[in-house]
Amino acid sequence: MKMEKLITNELGSGDNFSLKIIKLQGICEDNSKKVYIQANVHGAEVQGNAVIYHLIEALRNNLSLIQGEIVLVPQANPLGSNQKVGTWTYGRFNPITGDNWNRMYKDVLKNEEALNTLAKEHKDDATTSKKLKKLLKEKIQAMKQSLSSYGPNENSIHFLNLQELASDADIVLDLHTGPIATNYLYVPAFLEEESKHLGFNHMLIIPNEFGTAMDEATFMPWVHLQKALKEHEIDYKIPFSSYTVELEGEELIDLERAKIEASKICQYLVYKKVLTKNPFSTPTVGDQYYCHLKDYKTYYAPRGGLVNYTKKVGELVKKDTTLFEILNFNDLDNLVTPYKAYKDCLVINHNTSSNIRDGMELYQVMENYWKID
Ligand SMILES: [Zn+2]
Structure with missing residues (x-):
């Protein structure tokens, strides 16, 4: 296990905020998967950090359970986390611009001509999928550069950094919470069947469309690729999964409950063949309800x-x-x-x-x- 730090902001005082990027590397082979999990992009939604804590503790001495790599980014928006009003965290919006912190992501491969080239060169799904990840990373880096030409816009660069960290992942989980809430998932329509394996109780099915949130920003490149391949009469099953995971209410962490939530995530990673076994006791699931976003x-x-x-x-x-x-x-x-x-x-x-x-x-x-x- 190792941790890298990425400076995210320099404040007026000259002090820095940084991201902590924690990498758990298991047994990596050519077809092994990468999982990317971030938490707390909305500053008051802290429970995901407690889940990440349990994942670190359960896996740091069990790396051989991992077939691939798990990257964990707790407190993924330090600027958002550190805005307090009295005892409360003013965490949903950038206090300067008023923008919602989870509506800053970009649909990087929208109308991207290179997808047509990928489709034309298609030989097998695995090779095309690898090429897509490479293309995505390059385009994110180019976009960061072009958006920074007159200085970095705080509403763009940080979120493109998060997209870049997730660009070569096969599974992305963006951990949020509601205000006072039960547990629920945002599920892209193409993952309706798979989503039950996360063991959550309430699932909102969202269309395979871009709405500026992290889950959509990470699955849209795959939706665009699938469409480009379809135009060449190639049926392609998207090999990528992305969910927004809502872990009950904001402002408070609950380490006991987080252990159950971490177990559900590990159970899903066993299903996805990223873990050979769940290091926690098997979670009970209970009733599972679905509805469409409309x-x-x-x-x-x-x-x-x-x-x-x-x-x-x-x-x-x-x-x-x-x-x-x-x-x-x-x-x-x-x-x-x-x-x-x-x-x-x-x-x-x-x-x-x-x-x-x-x-x-x-x-x-x-x-x-x-x-x-
Ligand atoms: Zn949120």
Whole structure:
């Protein structure tokens, strides 16, 4: 095991922030896989670091279990992590530009002519896949250079650095959390079948399209390659996996729970033949629910006031039962107003605050969900 440091920022005081890149190298052969796992790009979403801690502790003296390499980047956005307001972490947005930290990535191979060349030269899938990784790295480096010609833009270069670290990976896990949330995964449509092996309980299926987040930025090059090959009448199964992994709520770590989450990731890596065995005890999975992103609905506050979140995350809620109540002192005859669920739903997230003005996000729920066996 070794650690490399990459300077990410120089502050006004002249001090530096840096990334810690931890590499666990196992038995590397020609076809062995590389796994890239990062955590905490949103500054308040700290639980992924606890999972990385358990992965380090379980694997550092068991490197022979690894068929390939696992690269771990905890606290992947030091600038985001270090913005505090009182005791809270102001971690979701760049405080200077207002941009969401997980919407900074680039669709590097969009409209890339070289993909057509790869398709024309295609002999076998494994060789083409290797060529894609090489092309991706080159294009990221070129993009970094061109975007830095008038100095580095803080919203571009750091995130291209993360994309470059993941550019030769076969599996990418971007560890996040919700506000107050249950566990859930963002699953690209082409990985719907595979995703159950991660052992999470709630899966949101997203289209194979770019929406500026890390999972999409890493799987889109493969989607573009598949499309280029299709134009040459070659059927190509994407050999790459990428997920955003949501590890319950923000601001707090829970080392006990992180051990179970690390075990689920290791169980998946056994399925993917990256680990020969799970160094943790086998996790219990429980019910697994899926829904499409179009059925992932947000309830906004119909009025200001103090919200009582009647239904908890992970709960199944029936249509027309009370989802939340709002306490407001303007009308002494109606101090508390109940609000009902519009449809049957499964609660995934709710806001961390009861003090809400109208129009703020209260809940995120799955509708038209289904359970797998
Ligand atoms: Zn996040």
